[in-house]
Amino acid sequence: MNIINLVLGTVGSFIAIACFAVLLECPKKHLPYAGIIGAVGGGVYLLCMECEMGAVIASFLSALVIAFLSHTFARVLYAPVTIFLIPGILPTVPGAGMYRIVYYIMAGKNGTSAYYLVQTLEIAGMIALAIFLVGTFFKVLKQINWKVSNK
Amino acid sequence: MDYKLLMNTAVLAGVTMLKSGAETYRVEETIVRILKTANVETVETVVLTTGIFVTLDNPDMENISVIKRVESRGTNLNRIGCVNSISRRYCAGEMTLEEAYTELKAIGGRQYRRVIYNLATIGVCAGFAPLFGGSFPEIGGAALAGVTLALVTTIGKYLRIQGFLLNVFSAFGAALTAIFLKSIFPGLHMDTVIISSIMPIVPGVAITYAIRDSLQGDYLAGAARSMEAFMTAVAIALGVGMGMAVTGILQPGGGLF
Numbered sequence: 001m002n003i004i005n006l007v008l009g010t011v012g013s014f015i016a017i018a019c020f021a022v023l024l025e026c027p028k029k030h031l032p033y034a035g036i037i038g039a040v041g042g043g044v045y046l047l048c049m050e051c052e053m054g055a056v057i058a059s060f061l062s063a064l065v066i067a068f069l070s071h072t073f074a075r076v077l078y079a080p081v082t083i084f085l086i087p088g089i090l091p092t093v094p095g096a097g098m099y100r101i102v103y104y105i106m107a108g109k110n111g112t113s114a115y116y117l118v119q120t121l122e123i124a125g126m127i128a129l130a131i132f133l134v135g136t137f138f139k140v141l142k143q144i145n146w147k148v149s150n151k
Numbered sequence: 152m153d154y155k156l157l158m159n160t161a162v163l164a165g166v167t168m169l170k171s172g173a174e175t176y177r178v179e180e181t182i183v184r185i186l187k188t189a190n191v192e193t194v195e196t197v198v199l200t201t202g203i204f205v206t207l208d209n210p211d212m213e214n215i216s217v218i219k220r221v222e223s224r225g226t227n228l229n230r231i232g233c234v235n236s237i238s239r240r241y242c243a244g245e246m247t248l249e250e251a252y253t254e255l256k257a258i259g260g261r262q263y264r265r266v267i268y269n270l271a272t273i274g275v276c277a278g279f280a281p282l283f284g285g286s287f288p289e290i291g292g293a294a295l296a297g298v299t300l301a302l303v304t305t306i307g308k309y310l311r312i313q314g315f316l317l318n319v320f321s322a323f324g325a326a327l328t329a330i331f332l333k334s335i336f337p338g339l340h341m342d343t344v345i346i347s348s349i350m351p352i353v354p355g356v357a358i359t360y361a362i363r364d365s366l367q368g369d370y371l372a373g374a375a376r377s378m379e380a381f382m383t384a385v386a387i388a389l390g391v392g393m394g395m396a397v398t399g400i401l402q403p404g405g406g407l408f
Binding site for chain 1: 173226349
């Protein structure tokens with residue numbers, strides 16, 4: 001049952017992200033790549049949740065993988081990182097969390113709302129950290145390459 | 152060197168990027184990169200989410216300053232990619248300034264037809280359902296709610312309804328569909344269906360941009376994006392809450408079910 005959920009979630013993320021890339025007017029030839037990044041990100045997220053790591057760590061790891069893949073694809077395919085990162089990161093980004101915060105305030109459940117507020121902030125922070133780490137890693141890599149080729 | 156044309160090219164590139172939803176620091180980077188090809192003494196630019204200020208100065212010329220207001224913003228990754236590749240080719244000396252300007256002018260708008268756009272909306276709803284713990288019934292339910300969402304959005308755009316209200320109506324339609332389905336199939340997880348079906352309008356992109364802008368030290372743009380994300384969330388929750396209030400599931404100030 002768990003395996004089925006994992007496979008279903010991964011395939012679902014592929015479809016969802018490839019479709020979302022259409023909404024964001026991602027170039028046609030890059031649609032499958034955006035989908036692959038989304039699928040891997042969603043798969044990692046579900047796998048981490050399956051291992052009971054918690055939503056925050058799961059988001060961090062999946063954002064790390066997504067950012068790494070986005071930078072790699074951007075360099076291989078000569079496109080800006082944004083084209084892959086913006087759709088790819090969506091399975092992880094707490095868009096639904098933002099909605100829940102406001103929704104539970106309206107439903108009169110302030111405690112639940114506060115819980116989602118803290119969780120959303122934590123996840124957003126973790127995604128920021130992941131994007132930042134990977135971005136710095138690739139910048140350092142470029143610097144090293146540049147120094148080596150200039151010797 | 153035709154400074155005027157250079158300036159126009161740089162500003163056009165910046166405006167196109169800003170209108171397509173690029174981060175402000177990336178717009179500044181592109182403008183400076185294009186202007187630096189002239190080897191002038193002073194190149195300054197300030198880009199806000201609502202406008203561009205550029206100035207160019209050299210001892211052999213009168214200085215040129217341009218202020219450009221950008222009114223509408225959306226997300227169009229294709230145009231960002233096009234501007235990026237043109238500016239890269241121009242700066243590498245692979246094309247002349249005139250060619251760069253003409254190509255920038257020729258960048259098109261939408262790539263996909265309305266039908267594909269709507270099908271993609273339904274695909275997003277269905278695809279996210281398993282990620283929120285749904286199984287096959289929820290995928291079907293989310294897809295149906297997605298149809299309502301696409302329908303409301305299309306009609307709303309046709310009638311030119313303003314963004315906040317459009318989000319309220321879209322979420323309202325999706326929630327009503329989910330509640331209706333729940334009343335027919337009692338085994339359905341309504342929460343999963345609702346969350347999946349609002350995914351196309353949920354502010355995920357705005358949050359990502361807010362994070363990236365703030366990390367880059369651009370707190371003004373970061374705060375603007377955070378506000379945008381929050382207002383979108385308010386609109387969606389308002390729509391879903393309205394749907395529940397109408398059908399009597401949500402009692403004001405009370406419990407959910």
